[in-house]
Amino acid sequence: xxxxxxxxxxxxxxxxxxxxxxxxxxxxxxxxxxxxxxxxxxxxxxxxxxxxxxxxxxxxxxxxxxxxxxxxxxxxxxxxxxxxxxxxxxxxxxxxxxxxxxxxxxxxxx
Amino acid sequence: xxxxxxxxxxxxxxxxxxxxxxxxxxxxxxxxxxxxxxxxxxxxxxxxxxxxxxxxxxxxxxxxxxxxxxxxxxxxxxxxxxxxxxxxxxxxxxxxxxxxxxxxxxxxxxxxxxxx
Numbered sequence: 209x210x211x212x213x214x215x216x217x218x219x220x221x222x223x224x225x226x227x228x229x230x231x232x233x234x235x236x237x238x239x240x241x242x243x244x245x246x247x248x249x250x251x252x253x254x255x256x257x258x259x260x261x262x263x264x265x266x267x268x269x270x271x272x273x274x275x276x277x278x279x280x281x282x283x284x285x286x287x288x289x290x291x292x293x294x295x296x297x298x299x300x301x302x303x304x305x306x307x308x309x310x311x312x313x314x315x316x317x318x
Numbered sequence: 319x320x321x322x323x324x325x326x327x328x329x330x331x332x333x334x335x336x337x338x339x340x341x342x343x344x345x346x347x348x349x350x351x352x353x354x355x356x357x358x359x360x361x362x363x364x365x366x367x368x369x370x371x372x373x374x375x376x377x378x379x380x381x382x383x384x385x386x387x388x389x390x391x392x393x394x395x396x397x398x399x400x401x402x403x404x405x406x407x408x409x410x411x412x413x414x415x416x417x418x419x420x421x422x423x424x425x426x427x428x429x430x431x432x433x434x
Contacts, residue, residue, distance in 0.1 A: 212360070243425070250408055251361075251425040252320065296361070305374075306423055308361040 214297055214309035221317050226284040228312045230297030233278060237299040240273060242282045245294045245311070254282070254295075292316045321345040322426035324409050330432045331399065339394040339429045341409030348414055350392040351423060352384060355406040367392060368414070399433045406430050 211233045220226045232240070238259050243251040257264045257271045257280075264271045270283040284291055297309040321344045331337050343350060352364040366374035367386040381403075383395040392409055406428045412421040 239422070241422070248430075250320070250322075250324075250427040251410075253422060253424060256422060305363060306361075310360045 212297055212299055212307050212309035214295075214312045216310070216312065218312055218314045219317060220287050220314065222287060222289060224287055226282075226287045226291065226314055226316075228282045228284075228295050228297075228314065230280040230282075230309055231278055232280065232297070232299045232307075232309075234299060234301050234307070235278070236301045239300050240271075240280050241296075241298040241300070241306070242269075242271065243296040243298060243308075245296065247293075251296065287314075287316050289316050289318060320424045320426065322409060322411055322424055324407075324426040324429050326429060327427065328430045328432075330434065331396070332434050333399060333401070335399075336395070336397040338396065339407055339409075339431075341392040341394075341426055343390055343392075343409075343411040343424075343426075345411055345424060346413075347411040347424075348389050349412045349421070350386060350389070351410040351412075352392065352394055353408040353410065353425075355408055355428070357405075361408070365394075396431075399431075401433050404431055404433045 213231045241256040242254045244254050245251050255266050268285045272281045294311040294313050296311045298306045300306050323342050325340045349368045354362045363376050364378045365384045370386050381398050385393040408428045409426040410423040412423045414421045
């Protein structure tokens, strides 16, 4: 079955770049997503990338996809304290079923 | 605001109570979903509705009963729950939920459920 893995925790200083990594197993994934969850809130869609792309940039966010290695990363430039949250990687294949990773808790220190 | 609202935001109930969670989407989508987010597990898909018809039941116990009266509203009726059902219940919607579709799902803020 599908599996999505993420590291549990990332600590970063304000102003530095953050890189959150994700690996997945389903080679038929068509879209890969990054969602952000702040305390007590639902999931906010941050960005997504189509599986035939290598990179997507959206303001401070850069998504890199290595389809051969089934590796996805999210880089946040100039990380701010408001970026402290849990970040979920997710992939979707046919059947419209999202499979989520366990989430990476990002702590931004001033 | 994502265009998906959920009420109540917090709910505490006893094991013998009956309660309902409500979700409403204002995005004109046709598919709606219930997910469960527990403390120690990845998000789990529970149910999928597409054009008001249930298309997915991910082996969810019958003490959870979904209802989708129209494409904009989704309910989750709860009865005789167990303490291990305590979790954040998230609703999502997408434009299309048919098999083969990969439309982006937008999430509500969730209902934090505590079963005593």
